[in-house]
Amino acid sequence: MQLYLPIAEIPVNIFVIFAMGGAVGFLSGLFGIGGGFLLTPLLIFSGIPPAVSVATVTTQVVASSASAVVTYWRRKAIDLKLASILLAGGVFGSLIGVILFDVLQSVGQLDLVISLSYVTFLGAIGGLMLVESVRAIRRRKSGAAPSARKPGQHNWIHGLPLKVRFRQSKLYVSVIPVVALGAIIGFLGTILGIGGGFMMVPALIYLLRVPTNIVIGTSLFQILFTMAAATIFHAMGTKTVDIVLAMTLMIGGVIGAQFGARMGQNLRGDQLRLLLALLVLGVGLRFAVDLLLIPDDLYSIAIRKGAGV
Amino acid sequence: MIRFLLASLFVLTGLVAGTAQEEDHSKDLVTALSSDMVSIQSNFTGTEIVIFGQASHIADSSGEADDFQLAIVVEGPPQDITTRRKGRFLGVWVNREAERFQNVPSFYAVASTADIGQIAHRNVLDEYSIGLNHINLAVSGVSNVALSDRDDFRRAFVRLREETGLYSERETSIEFLTDTMFRTKIPLPANIPVGDYTVKSYLFNQGELVSETQQILAVAKIGFEQVTFELAQNYPLVYGVLAVILAIFTGWLAGVIFKKD
Numbered sequence: 147m148q149l150y151l152p153i154a155e156i157p158v159n160i161f162v163i164f165a166m167g168g169a170v171g172f173l174s175g176l177f178g179i180g181g182g183f184l185l186t187p188l189l190i191f192s193g194i195p196p197a198v199s200v201a202t203v204t205t206q207v208v209a210s211s212a213s214a215v216v217t218y219w220r221r222k223a224i225d226l227k228l229a230s231i232l233l234a235g236g237v238f239g240s241l242i243g244v245i246l247f248d249v250l251q252s253v254g255q256l257d258l259v260i261s262l263s264y265v266t267f268l269g270a271i272g273g274l275m276l277v278e279s280v281r282a283i284r285r286r287k288s289g290a291a292p293s294a295r296k297p298g299q300h301n302w303i304h305g306l307p308l309k310v311r312f313r314q315s316k317l318y319v320s321v322i323p324v325v326a327l328g329a330i331i332g333f334l335g336t337i338l339g340i341g342g343g344f345m346m347v348p349a350l351i352y353l354l355r356v357p358t359n360i361v362i363g364t365s366l367f368q369i370l371f372t373m374a375a376a377t378i379f380h381a382m383g384t385k386t387v388d389i390v391l392a393m394t395l396m397i398g399g400v401i402g403a404q405f406g407a408r409m410g411q412n413l414r415g416d417q418l419r420l421l422l423a424l425l426v427l428g429v430g431l432r433f434a435v436d437l438l439l440i441p442d443d444l445y446s447i448a449i450r451k452g453a454g455v
Numbered sequence: 456m457i458r459f460l461l462a463s464l465f466v467l468t469g470l471v472a473g474t475a476q477e478e479d480h481s482k483d484l485v486t487a488l489s490s491d492m493v494s495i496q497s498n499f500t501g502t503e504i505v506i507f508g509q510a511s512h513i514a515d516s517s518g519e520a521d522d523f524q525l526a527i528v529v530e531g532p533p534q535d536i537t538t539r540r541k542g543r544f545l546g547v548w549v550n551r552e553a554e555r556f557q558n559v560p561s562f563y564a565v566a567s568t569a570d571i572g573q574i575a576h577r578n579v580l581d582e583y584s585i586g587l588n589h590i591n592l593a594v595s596g597v598s599n600v601a602l603s604d605r606d607d608f609r610r611a612f613v614r615l616r617e618e619t620g621l622y623s624e625r626e627t628s629i630e631f632l633t634d635t636m637f638r639t640k641i642p643l644p645a646n647i648p649v650g651d652y653t654v655k656s657y658l659f660n661q662g663e664l665v666s667e668t669q670q671i672l673a674v675a676k677i678g679f680e681q682v683t684f685e686l687a688q689n690y691p692l693v694y695g696v697l698a699v700i701l702a703i704f705t706g707w708l709a710g711v712i713f714k715k716d
Contacts, residue, residue: 150499150645152676152683157500157645205698212706254539254550262547374699381695385687389698390497396702400709437547444542445611450535450555 153388154198160394162192167206167398174210174399175406176413177422178362180341180369182207183268185395187429196257198388200247200339201380204373205392207341210399211370218363225314225360229367231321235328236372242329243336244379251384254448261433263338268430271344275423282416315356315364323354328368336376341369344426484666485509486527486656493643495676501620501645504529504672506566507638510658524567524574524659525629526585529641529672531562531621532650535595538612554608555595561648562621563590566628566639575662583657583664587613587624620644649674 149160166188174181182203189199218224250256306320327349331342346365350356356364381387410418489505506527535557542551563584567574571586580589592609600608616622621644629639652672658665676684687694 148498148500148645150495150497150680152680153687155646155648205702208699208702209706209709212703213710214706216707216710254537254553258547258549370703374703377699377702378692378695381687381698382691385691387687387695387698389683389687389694389701392698393701393705396705400706400713404709404713439548441541441548443615444540445608445615446539446541446550447612447615448537448539449561450537 149390149394151198151388151390153386154194154391156194158194158391163391163394164398166192167395168402171210171399171402172406172409173402173425175403175408176410177406177418177425178410179422180207180210180343181399182335182340182342183264183338183344183426184429185399186339187264187432190260191432194391195386196260197247197251197384197386198391200260200337201377201384201386202388202392202395203339204336204376204380205387205389206395206399207335207373208370208377209392209396210403211341211343211366211373213400213403215363215366215370218366221363223359223363224367225312225356225364226367227310228312228315228317228324228356228360229364231310231324232328232331232364232368233371235325235330236332236335236368237375238325239329239332239334240336240372240376240379243333243376244383246333247337247380248383251448252450258437260338261437263334264433265430265437267334267338267345268426269434271348272423272426272430274348275419276427279416279419279423283420286414286416315360317354317356319354327353328372331368332372332376335369335372336379341373343369344422483511484656484658484668485511486654486668486670488654488670488672491670491672493647493672493674495649495674495680496678497680499645499680501643501647503640503642504654505638505640506654506656507636508656508668509636510666511635522661524569525637526565526567526571526574526583526657526659527629527639527641528583528585528653528655528657529562529564530560530584530653530655531648531674532560532652533558534561534648535559536612538608538615540600540608540611552600552604552608554598554600554605554612556592556612557595559590559592561650562643562652563587563616564623564625564641566625566641568627568629568637570626571624575659575664579662579664583655585657587617587622619646621646643674647674649676 147160148157150157166185170181170185170188173184185206186199186203189203190196247256250259304319306322308320308322309318310321311318331346334340334345335342343365346369347361350361350365351358377387486506486508493502493504510523510525535555536559537553537555539550539553541548544551565571565586571580574580574585577589580586584590592612613622629637631637652674654670654672656668658667675681
C-alpha cells in the first residue's frame with residue numbers, strides 16, 4: 147500500500163517501511179542497541195532523502211529508547227546525576243550538530259560527511275568489538291576464567307579537575323570527560339541519525355568505569371533526551387522530521403524489539419557481541435564501497451530554494 | 456466523466472465564441488483542463504491532467520492543415536537547483552564542481568503535434584521555452600565550472616530531472632479528435648512539488664506563433680497532509696514537541712503492553 151509522506155513529499159510502500167522498522171527493532175532488541183545506525187542507512191539506500199532519514203530516525207530512537215527506559219527505571223538502574231550531566235553535554239552537541247548539518251547541506255558535502263563518519267566510527271567500533279568478542283569466545287572455549295576488573299584501577303581521566311561524586315555509580319570523576327562524552331555523542335547522533343548507544347556504552351565502561359549494571363539504563367536515559375532535543379532542533383532547523391514516516395518506523399520497531407529481546411535471552415553474550423560486530427562492520431563497509439567505487443552517476447541535483455524546499 | 460463533459464462544453468462554447476468574432480485572433484485557440492486543481496492526499500501516487508482544445512483557425516484558414524502545429528507547455532513553480540559533479544579526491548568520490556540554476560521550473564512537460572525542431576525556429580522556441588533543449592536555464596554568477604563543461608551540467612541537469620519524471624518532452628502526443636479539436640494527457644508524477652502551475656498552449660502557422668492561451672493549475676496538499684506540512688513549516692517548535700510526545704508515548708505504551716512478568 148502506497149502512502150504519501152507529507153514532509154518527504156514522496157509516496158512510499160508503507161509495508162516495506164514497517165518491515166524495515168520491525169527488522170531493525172528485532173536486531174535492537176536482540177543486541178540491546180538503539181539501531182539508528184542500521185535504520186538511517188537502510189532508509190537512505192531505499193530512496194528516502196538523507197536529510198529526512200537522519201531527522202526522522204532521531205524521532206524513532208526516542209520511541210525505542212523510551213520503551214526500554216521504562217524497564218530500567220523500574221529496576222532503578224539509572225544514575226540520574228550522571229545521566230543529567232551527560233545530557234547537558236548532549237543537548238549542546240546536538241545543537242552544534244544541527245547547525246553544521248545545515249551548513250554541510252548547503253555546500254553539498256552532507257552525504258560525504260555522513261558516509262565518512264559511518265565508515266570511521268562503525269569501522270573502529272566494529273573492529274574493536276570483533277577483536278574483543280573473538281577473544282572472549284576463545285577464552286571461554288579454552289576454559290580460562292575471565293579477568294575481573296580491579297576496582298581501584300585508574301586512568302588519566304581520573305586525574306582531571308572539577309571532580310564530582312556519583313553515588314549510584316560509585317564514581318568520583320571530573321565532569322569534563324562526562325560533558326565532553328555527552329557532547330560528542332549528541333553531535334554525532336544528530337548528524338548521523340543514530341542514538342549512539344553502541345559508542346556510549348563502551349565509553350562509559352572503559353573510560354569512566356561506570357559499573358555495568360548502571361551503564362545501559364543511564365546510557366538509554368541520556369539518549370532518550372538527547373534525541374528528543376535533536377528531534378526538536380531538526381524540526382526547527384532542517385524541517386525534515388517526517389511524522390508519518392517516524393510513526394510507521396516506531397510501530398514496526400517496538401514490535402520487532404520484543405521478539406528480538408526474547409530471542410536474545412537464548413544466545414550467549416560473547417556470541418551476540420560477535421554478531422553485532424559483524425553487523426556494524428558490514429554497514430561501515432557498505433559506505434566505504436560507495437565512497438571508493440566509481441559512482442553510477444557523477445552528477446546529482448539538490449533543490450536550494452523555491453517550491454518543495 | 457462529468458469533468459470531461461464540462462470541459463467539452465467549455466470547448467464548444469469557445470468554438471461558438473470563436474466563430475462569432477472572426478477578427479479576434481486570441482479566440483482562435485481555446486483550451487480547457489480536465490481539472491484545475493490537483494489534490495495531494497495520503498493515497499496520492501501521481502495523476503494526469505487532460506488538456507482539451509479547439510484551434511478554429513485551422514478550419515478557417517485556406518492553407519494546408521499541416522502548416523499548423525501545436526505545443527502545450529506545463530510549468531511548475533520556480534526553484535533554484537544546484538547541480539553537482541563528483542570527482543576523485545584522495546581516492547574518495549566527492550562532490551567537486553557545482554552549478555546553480557536559478558528560477559528554473561520545478562516541473563516541466565511539453566506536448567506537441569510534431570518534433571519540437573519542426574514547430575518553429577529555435578529562437579522562437581527559446582523565447583517561449585518550448586522543448587527540453589529550449590528551457591531557460593539561467594546560472595548564478597558564482598560557479599566553479601569551466602566554460603567548456605557548462606553544457607555537460609545543463610544536459611546532466613535535464614537528464615536527472617527527466618529520470619525523476621519531473622521534466623518530460625512528449626513529441627507528437629497531441630491527438631486531434633476532429634479537424635480542429637485536440638486533446639493531450641500530461642502525467643503528473645507522485646513527487647510533484649505543490650504550487651501554481653501554468654499551462655500554456657501555443658498555435659503555430661508555418662513556424663509563426665498565431666495564438667496562445669494560458670491556464671493555471673493548482674497543485675496542493677489537502678486534509679491531513681496539508682495540516683502536517685503547514686504545522687511543520689509555520690510552527691516548527693510545536694511540530695517538534697508533538698513528534699517527541701508521540702514518540703515517548705508510543706515507546707511507553709509498548710513498554711507497558713509488552714511488560715515482562
